[in-house]
Amino acid sequence: GQQEKKITIHVIDDNQWEPDETFFVKLSLPEGEETRTKLGSKTVALVTIINDDEPGYIEFEETINLVKESVGKAEIKVVRINGADGKVSVHYRTKDIDAVGTKDYEPIDTELVFEHGEISKIIAIPIINDLEAEKDESFAVELYDPTGGAQIGKHPRTVVTIINDDDYKTMANKMASLVQVDIDKLSVTKTSWGQQFRDAMNVNGGDLETAKFGHYVGHSLSFFWKVLFAFVPPTSIAGGWLTFFVSLLFIAILTAVVGDVAAIFGCLVGLKDSITAISFVALGTSLPDTFASMIAAKNSKTADDAIGNVTGSNSVNVFLGLGLPWLVAAIYWESKVR
Structure with missing residues (x-):
């Protein structure tokens, strides 16, 4: 009189996450056998395999x-x-x-x-x-x-x-280059001044292989100034102080010359001194600074060099270039009056 029986169906655990899956189990009578057994109304069962893997x-x-x-x-x-x-x-x-x-x-x-x-x-x-x-x-x-x-x-x-x-790399490279420059000074101090004149007199600093037409034109126009400023001592002498003061002297002389020539020209054409000052004097002293600042702005990582060039150069032009001749003239005429 057994009234209940369990059947076992093995499910394969593959450790791979999958959505829940289903299959059917169907009861049927054995074929070719005589039996008094009859099937009930529920002969099909739905089995759902619930996924228990955790993929995370x-x-x-x-x-x-x-x-x-x-x-x-x-x-x-x-x-x-x-x-x-x-x-x-x-x-x-x-x-x-x-x-x-x-x-x-x-x-x-x-x-x-x-x-x-x-x-x-x-x-x-x-x-x-x-x-x-x-x-x-x-x-x-x-x-x-x-x-x-x-x-x-x-x-x-x-x-x-x-x-x-x-x-940090830039700072390290700069420190290394400064050390190398100090070492190089020991061997080039006696010849670097002469090298300045050689560079000034040669097109493109003597590198003729890479020189272009523009280098020759620029050399022709600036030859006088290149040779003139070659007289400025190199920075390897006296720690650069001699270069500093001689450069200031050259700037003062040139500014005074530009100012006097502009004043004479203004007098000849009948311009007031104020008009001459804001036109020809400014053109001769400040216009080169514009190009210098442009080059500094293009070649520098920051605007410090460009801004410093404008303020510093104009200060030298006005205070030293024009102020020094006025100071000398004032002292001279004051002494003459006495």
Whole structure:
């Protein structure tokens, strides 16, 4: 009189996350056998295999990552938490913030795969070292489109800040060059003054192979001034102090000459001194500073040289170039009156 019987169906556990799956079990009478057994109304059963694998959540370990520009790459850790069953994957991509892809770093949009049991991965973003002093810049890395049942965790985005360390390299290079310059002074002190005249008298400093037509034109127009200022002692003599004072003297003399010539010209054409001062004198003393400042602005990393050239040069032109002749004239005429 057995009224109940259990049947067993083996389910294969593959450790791979899958959605819940179903199959049917159907009862039927044996064929070719005589039996008094009859089937009831419920001959088909639905069996659901509930997935118990935990593929986990994928996220960044840190939401902020700092990397020096000179390192060459940013290594970012991606973790898999709350389960590591099965093979899963996730896509990641970079996004600009104030750093620019292809200029500051190599943009990436690719797939990251976790094998069964893996709980962490390192992704590497190449950083471009441009050897230029600039502010710190940032870009973001995002996780998206997980597969294999995994889900995106609480930290789907991390910000990578590229720390500029070119200033330290620049400082080290400058210190090395200064040391080299001091060493070179020991051997060129006796010949560098003569070299100034040779450079002044030769086109393009003597490098004729790379000289262009513009170099010859510029050399012809500036030959007198190049030879004149070759008389300024080199900085290797007296620690540069002699160069400083002789340069000031030359500037004062030239400014006085420009001022006097402009005053004579203004007198000949009937211009007032004030008009002459703001036109011809300014043209002769300040216009060259405009080009000097332009060159300084183009070749310097900051505006310090350009601004310093304008204020410093104009101060020398006015206070020393014009002030010194006026001072001498005032002393002379005061002594004559007495």
